[in-house]
Amino acid sequence: MYKGHRIRAGDQHLVYHFVLGWLLALFIGWMSVFYFQELRQFDISKLSLSTIEIVRSIKDLIYLLGSLVLSGSTMLLYIHFFQDHWRSLWHRQKLARMILENHWYEVKQTQSEGFFKDLNSSRTKETISYFPKIYYRMKDGLLSIRVQISLGKYQDQLLKLEKKLESGLYCELVEKELKDSYVEYTLLYDIIANRIGIDEVVAESGALRLMKNQVWAYDSLPHMLIAGGTGGGKTYFLLTIIEALLKSDAELFVLDPKNADLADLGTVMPHVYSQKEEISACVEDFYERMMTRSKAMKEMPNYKTG
Numbered sequence: 001m002y003k004g005h006r007i008r009a010g011d012q013h014l015v016y017h018f019v020l021g022w023l024l025a026l027f028i029g030w031m032s033v034f035y036f037q038e039l040r041q042f043d044i045s046k047l048s049l050s051t052i053e054i055v056r057s058i059k060d061l062i063y064l065l066g067s068l069v070l071s072g073s074t075m076l077l078y079i080h081f082f083q084d085h086w087r088s089l090w091h092r093q094k095l096a097r098m099i100l101e102n103h104w105y106e107v108k109q110t111q112s113e114g115f116f117k118d119l120n121s122s123r124t125k126e127t128i129s130y131f132p133k134i135y136y137r138m139k140d141g142l143l144s145i146r147v148q149i150s151l152g153k154y155q156d157q158l159l160k161l162e163k164k165l166e167s168g169l170y171c172e173l174v175e176k177e178l179k180d181s182y183v184e185y186t187l188l189y190d191i192i193a194n195r196i197g198i199d200e201v202v203a204e205s206g207a208l209r210l211m212k213n214q215v216w217a218y219d220s221l222p223h224m225l226i227a228g229g230t231g232g233g234k235t236y237f238l239l240t241i242i243e244a245l246l247k248s249d250a251e252l253f254v255l256d257p258k259n260a261d262l263a264d265l266g267t268v269m270p271h272v273y274s275q276k277e278e279i280s281a282c283v284e285d286f287y288e289r290m291m292t293r294s295k296a297m298k299e300m301p302n303y304k305t306g
Contacts, residue, residue: 003146004137005088009105009128011096015089019075026071034063087190088138091169095145098164099132104154106130132158133182141194141213143171143187150181159183188214198240203248208241235261253286255279 079086099105108129133148145165147158162173162185171187194212202209206219216224228234242265245252252271256262259274266272273279297303 002137004135004144005092007092007095007099007132007134007136009096009100009131011092012100014093014096018089022078023071023075026074027067030067030070031063034067084138088136091138091143092136094168095134095136098168099134102157104132104157138189141188141190141211142174143169143185143189145185145187146182147185148182161185198243201240201244203244203250208244238262239265253282255282 106129107126109124110127111124130152132154133150135144135146137144137146145161147161149155149158159178162176165171165185165187166173169187169189171189172191173185174188175184175186177184177186191211194214196209196212200209207215207217209215218224226234226237239261242252242254246269252269254262254265254269254272256272256274257276257279263272263274266274271282273282
């Protein structure tokens, strides 16, 4: 099973190394294109110090500036069209710096000999002897960060990374799962860019699209818990879901014991209850339907417990 990219100490400068390496490769590539004819006619057997000259001409200057501009433009195009990969580089760099800046690693002292061995000159150098095993993976709009738990002195910190990850990577924690020898954090990233309009929330084939990268399959997972602070948009979210389900010809029952905003839907749709007696009757009716359905299912020949 693919775990993802291993986070290493050298990743603290990952973006810088990536940009520098690609710019250099692109520059050499564009220069090779411009000087293709000269390279084809180049004879290394005739190369000598007397024949090497630095040619300063308008053409060479244009080639040089053109290669620089094209290299930079290519890099900007990559950043624009491959935003997920570009963002993953920043995430991996931030994770490496998080470990280093919090000193969640161990070092050992090593003796390195000087250039002149006869002078008995040596110096002490620190090398990393332990660096936590952290794996990063981006897939389908979700980040999976897997951290190995080794029962070391940094175990408590690695088991409580959700706040740092949410604020540092600008994500929202979706799931935290403790498995054998590691903990896996699943986060939803780039929330604003993946938002959709109300008219794009459509119920199709037993699923409701909530974001560009998030779908609620209510047929297979019919339970939803909506939580949030005052003014966080819970009511608007519920109204959006109700509108989308109504367009799919679903039969809806709305219970609003607070007799607040949802109770106002009674003017535009049936089965909206806000009074105590009405809510009790609706719940009792649901209970009777549930028991009837449960009894019918148990009488089926292919019924199995669980």
